[in-house]
Amino acid sequence: MRFWHKTIEFIxxxxxxxxxxxxxxxxxxxxxxLNRVDQAYDNIVLIFYIxxxxxxxxxxxxxxVRNLTSKLATKIKIFSPLVIQFAFGxxxxxxxxxxxxxxxxxxxxPFVGLMFGLLILNELLKEKYSRLIYQVxxxxxxxxxxxIFLVPIISKQMGQLIFVYSGLISxxxxxxxxxxxxxxxxxxxxxxNKKMWLVIFATYFLMNIFYFTNILPPLPLSMKDSGIYNLxxxxxxxxxxxxxxxxWFEKYFNNIIEINPSAxxxxxxxxxxxxxxxxxxxxxxxxxxPETKKWVKTTKISFPITGGSNTGYRGYSVKQNLQEGEWRIxxxxxxxxxxxxxxxxxxxxxxxxxxxxSLK
Numbered sequence: 188m189r190f191w192h193k194t195i196e197f198i199x200x201x202x203x204x205x206x207x208x209x210x211x212x213x214x215x216x217x218x219x220x221l222n223r224v225d226q227a228y229d230n231i232v233l234i235f236y237i238x239x240x241x242x243x244x245x246x247x248x249x250x251x252v253r254n255l256t257s258k259l260a261t262k263i264k265i266f267s268p269l270v271i272q273f274a275f276g277x278x279x280x281x282x283x284x285x286x287x288x289x290x291x292x293x294x295x296x297p298f299v300g301l302m303f304g305l306l307i308l309n310e311l312l313k314e315k316y317s318r319l320i321y322q323v324x325x326x327x328x329x330x331x332x333x334x335i336f337l338v339p340i341i342s343k344q345m346g347q348l349i350f351v352y353s354g355l356i357s358x359x360x361x362x363x364x365x366x367x368x369x370x371x372x373x374x375x376x377x378x379x380n381k382k383m384w385l386v387i388f389a390t391y392f393l394m395n396i397f398y399f400t401n402i403l404p405p406l407p408l409s410m411k412d413s414g415i416y417n418l419x420x421x422x423x424x425x426x427x428x429x430x431x432x433x434x435w436f437e438k439y440f441n442n443i444i445e446i447n448p449s450a451x452x453x454x455x456x457x458x459x460x461x462x463x464x465x466x467x468x469x470x471x472x473x474x475x476x477p478e479t480k481k482w483v484k485t486t487k488i489s490f491p492i493t494g495g496s497n498t499g500y501r502g503y504s505v506k507q508n509l510q511e512g513e514w515r516i517x518x519x520x521x522x523x524x525x526x527x528x529x530x531x532x533x534x535x536x537x538x539x540x541x542x543x544x545s546l547k
Contacts, residue, residue, distance in 0.1 A: 216277065217232075217277055217280045217281045217284060220232065221281055221284060221285070223459075223461075223497075224285055224336050224340065224406060224407045224461060225340050225407065225461030225462055225464075225494075229281075230337070232277075232281070233278065233281060233333055236274040236275075236277045236278045236281075236329075237274075237278070237329060237330060237333065239270060239274045240270070240271050240274035240275055240278070240326060240329070241326065241364060243267045243268075243270040243271045243274065244267075244271060244319075244322045244323070244326060244368075245367065245368060245371055246263050246267055247263060247264065247267035247268065247271070247322075248319060248322075248368065248371060248372045249371045249372060250263045250264055250267075251264065251372075252371070252372040271322065275305075275325060275329065276306065278329045278332075278333075279302060279305050279306035279329075280306055282302050282329075282332050282333075283299065283302045283303050283306055285336070285406060285409075286298065286299055286302055286332075286404045286406060287299050287302075287303075287404075288409045289404035289405055289406045289407075289408060289409040289410075289526070290403075290404030290405055290409075290524065290525055290526060290527075291517075291525045291526070291527055291528045293528065294401065294402065294525045294528075295402055295403065295404045295525070297397070297402050298397050298402050298403050298404065299404065302332075305325070305328075319368075319372075319383065320382050320383050320386060323361070323364075323365065323368070323383050323386070323387070324383070324386035324387065324390060326361070326364070327357065327361045327386075327387050327390055327391075328390050328394075330357050330360055330361060331353070331354065331357040331390065331391070331394055332394075334353040334354075334356050334357045334360075335350065335353050335394075335398075335403070335406060336406035336407040337353075338352055338353040338356065339353075339406075339407055339461070339464065340407055340461045340464065343461075343463050343464050343465065344464070344465075344466070345405075345407075345408070345464070345466045345520065346466075346521070346522060347399075347522060350398050354391060354394065354395065357391075358387075358391065361387060365383070398524075401522070401523045401524050401525060403524065404524070405520050405524035405525070405526050407460065407461045407464065408458055408459065408460055408466070408468075408520065408526055409458070409459045409499075409526070410456065410457070410458055410459075410499075410518060410526050410527035411457040411458065411459050411498055411499035412455070412456070412457040412498075412499065412501075412547070413454070413455060413456045413457065413518065413527050413529050414428065414430075414454075414455050414529070415430070415442065415444050415452060415453070415454055415455075415516075415529060415531045416428045416429060416430045416444075416452075416453045416454075416455060417429050417430050417431060417444065417446060417450065417452070417453070417540060417542055418453060418542065419453040419455055419503045419505070425546055425547060426455065426501055426503065426546070426547040427544060427545075427546060427547075428453075428455060428544070428545050428546075428547055429542040429543065429544055429545075430444065430542060430543055430545075431444070431445050431540045431541060431542055431543065442529075442530060442531040442532065443531070443532045443534055444531055444532070444533060444534070445534050445535075445536045445538075445540060446509070446533060446534075446535065446536070446540075447535070447536065447537065447540070448535045448537075450507075451505050451506055451507040451509070452505070452506055452509055452514075452533065453503055453504070453505045454470055454472075454503060454504050454505075454506075454516045454529065455501070455502075455503045455547060456468075456470065456501070456502060456503070456518045456526075456527065457498060457499035457500065457501045457502075457547070458492055458499050458500050458502075458518065458526055458527075459494070459496070459497075459498075459499040459500075460492055460493070460494030460495070460499075460500060461494045461495070462494055462495040463493075463494060463495065464493075464494035465491060465492070465493050465494070466491070466492060466520070466521075467489050467490065467491050467492070467520075467521045468489065468490065468492055468502075468518055468519065468520060468521075468526065469487060469488065469489045469517075469518070469519045469520070469521060470486075470487070470488045470489075470504040470516055470517075470518060471484060471486075471487050471516065471517040471518075471519055472484070472485050472486040472487070472488075472504075472506055472514065472515075472516050473485065473514065473515050473516070473517070474510060474512065474513070474514055475512060475513035475514070475515075477512065482515065485506070486504075486506050488504040489521065490502055490504075501547060504516075509533055510533070511533050511534060511535050512532065512533060513530070513531075513532055514530070514531055514532070514533060515528060515529065515530045515531070516528070516529045
């Protein structure tokens with residue numbers, strides 16, 4: 188009893204520092220423990236966060252609406268917002284890690300930035316977590332963000348219809364949750380009912396906008412490796428790549444590839460997909476026209492991939508009859524979500540190229 192009394196005093200005295208510690212703690216734990224979206228442990232952690240935050244929301248509102256003053260009720264009032272904050276912080280950090288690794292930052296930054304903003308603002312929202320509309324609104328966002336990649340993992344499929352199913356499952360889940368919430372806090376539920384569902388549907392439509400405008404990263408897919416080469420050969424399950432030796436600055440900043448005028452350019456990609464998930468990806472080649480100052484699509488190559496490998500499903504495409512200048516290649520889903528992007532510049536040379544060999 189004395190321990191709990193001292194703990195409560197400490198939290199009230201150092202509330203801001205405790206909140207920060209909970210936020211940082213959740214982020215560190217996720218970075219150390221979460222590896223793959225299809226691993227059992229990773230999903231157990233995410234489900235744990237969702238269940239804990241849901242139970243804390245129910246417990247807090249049950250105690251508050253009935254004005255309970257017992258010692259247990261007092262502890263619930265004090266600790267529930269911290270538990271909600273910790274669980275939401277853990278979910279935001281996990282989602283930020285997974286979604287940031289999934290797509291191209293330059294095209295998915297609005298969603299990834301939103302997730303990062305919620306992670307940072309989570310510390311400042313403690314007082315808001317005592318309000319039902321914030322609790323349920325953010326709770327729905329976390330459930331939907333999880334279903335977006337959980338449903339493809341379970342169904343072994345991806346696409347627009349699977350995304351729609353993810354949204355409908357999320358809405359069903361939050362509807363059942365609000366029924367239970369209504370049972371526990373009848374008066375309070377009716378006071379917030381319209382605003383609560385306005386927030387829920389606004390979040391639902393925002394996520395759909397992100398998806399159908401290809402801003403939403405293509406989880407559960409993610410780029411593991413990619414590169415531009417002078418030649419690629421397949422050798423007993425591995426790929427042998429050849430490229431003229433360049434220093435690290437030229438490779439990662441200028442990314443200039445020298446080729447003979449009659450030669451082709453090879454693009455290699457390694458895309459992670461969950462175990463037994465079969466889908467198609469697209470290599471889309473584009474050339475920058477300096478006269479019109481626009482990117483022009485030149486070639487679109489699609490091929491199937493199968494999930495399960497930690498290093499990703501490896502494949503390549505090749506293009507002949509190239510022009511000198513700026514090029515870029517997108518690795519996309521068939522719906523147009525961008526998994527990765529590679530920019531490079533082609534320079535013609537008639538010299539013999541001293542190609543460097545590497546194994547993929």
